[in-house]
Amino acid sequence: MGYVAVKGGLRAIEESGKRLRYERLKGRSVITVETIKNTLRGMIDQIMSEGSLYSRDLAALAIKQAEGNAEEATFLLRAYRSTLPRKYYSQVVEPREMRVKRRISAAFKDIPGGQILGASYDYTHRLLDFGLDKENLADILKWLKEFEESPEVEERSHRTTLPKVVDFLREEGLITTVENDDTEPEDTTRKSLEFPTTRSERLQVLTRGQTGAMTALGYAAIRGYGTVHPTVGELRVGYLPVAINYPLDSSETEDDGLYIGEIQVTEVEALIPETKELVNGKKEIQFGIGYGICYGQNETKAIAMSILDNCLEKSHLDSPVHDEEFVLMHIDCVEATGFISHLKLPHYVTFQSNLDSARKTKVKDENDEQL
């Protein structure tokens, strides 16, 4: 007898689960969650951002369980997130109050407060460091001691002292004026998107977007399938304090919140030239802002987000990257990988139905020829 529609599923799944466990364990080494947390910073940042859950511990656990597979780890975090009740919304977080660790501007060389390079891969040569193969704890401790004691390293934190680059341009009247919109944002994880969306909804979807998808669409937008040409006015990486209202206090005042901790974010303000037509028919150039912000140090993603944010403000333009449904419906990691991977499921019934239609049209064609 031929291959009969997948039967014995229960046993098959159990055995497959064992195989998977074997693949993770067969190297006979243990990587601790602590080690992952202390060494895989880039990956943890990506997973927290795409997983939309700020927890380095859980991200590290997910990475261990998923053997470092980014889409699986993101998936684990998101599924866990579904089991958590939404208890509080934070008070408004003001990025101006960021404890800045890194801050650059591609628009101006001299910015008040100065450019702070911080930790960055940007100017490293991407040469494999074969020395890392033999790296040991003693070497690490020695290097750390020297580094931490050197006079150049003085743990400097900048909070509230750094003015924003866009503020200077705004004072000069070069930034497109927009009305302040303090409407209470919808929570896209509690109410699904309906089109047209509001900007706060778009920013929520973008910030949890898949890094690769965001990069690809942002790249398309600046390469030719879009009409934005951004300059990074300011990119910041640092820590933001988060506070909630006192749980039992029903008053609306936000003055004395309860501080619950800080989150690391990357924030980007991109400047995008726009033409403004004046009353007398003359044209003026000014700058619009594209905004990107995401958990952790994910600079490419934050820049891509700033590009896409601005693209979606220009929905009248005729390119997929300006189409909010095209962008917002396809950048979510869990949704995109889920639907692509569902193609592995059996489609015996539906295919049989297609087959019936195909055969029917074939028979019709043959009959026509005979006539």
Added chain:
Amino acid sequence: MNNYNFAFFDEGSKREIRRATLKAIALPGYQVPFASREMPIARGWGTGGLQLTLSLVGKNDRLKVIDQGSDESVNAVSIKKLVIGTTGIDETDKTGEATLIQSRHRIPEAELREDQILVLQVPIPEPLREIEPSEYATKRLHADKEYSGVWLMLFEQIMAHGSVATGADHPVLVHDRYVMAPSPIPRFDNPKLDHSQALILLGAGREKKIYAVPPYTKVVSLAFEDYPFEVERMAERQCRLCGAAGVYFDELFDEKTNEKYYQCNDVSYCLQTRISLS
């Protein structure tokens, strides 16, 4: 799975999904948006159905899950394991014994009753998506009951192929109001939607929509007077195992004799028939 609440979700999430479900029942065939949660199984693998099931399941329920007709298909087993694992309720393969049936792409052959709920998993809930990619636009088309696009699609198929060439997911008109995508079940199952005694709920997790065919609702498959609706031709076929006719068949191939043969797609139905014969 002791770290999780009964039926996985927190109670607030369940209530929210049930509210959307009630709205869907009040508006037969209308796609109600809901805040679809990420599930421990992948989007596109039945998360819409799963969320409905988890929001509805109670301690006295008896669950049946089928995937393309089979209780033992790997994905059906995986979904069942999750629901049973987080609830501890009983499962069954027998259609008649289940109070809650989650299914992918089939309506069971045995007729469902008033005390049963059928949950169908839906990949693409929008019947107009093929004609109009924009959700903003299709929502308006439904509001205006502007369905000429879907009629034109069927007409063009007749012009091109001499017959309607829809596969599974042939569009239906529910309660004379909304055109609805039936999830995709094969055309063979479309008539079972009409005046079904059981409540039929359809859930699309990735597309974040819930819709419903309440019991005893009129459901008509779209067709023209001179080109009536046709189900897949199963007439001359017979099940090799139980001898049943007039059901939906899997088409199989015998490697030894090089012959095509048929078997009930609804495995539970096939087993029941064989038991009652012996």
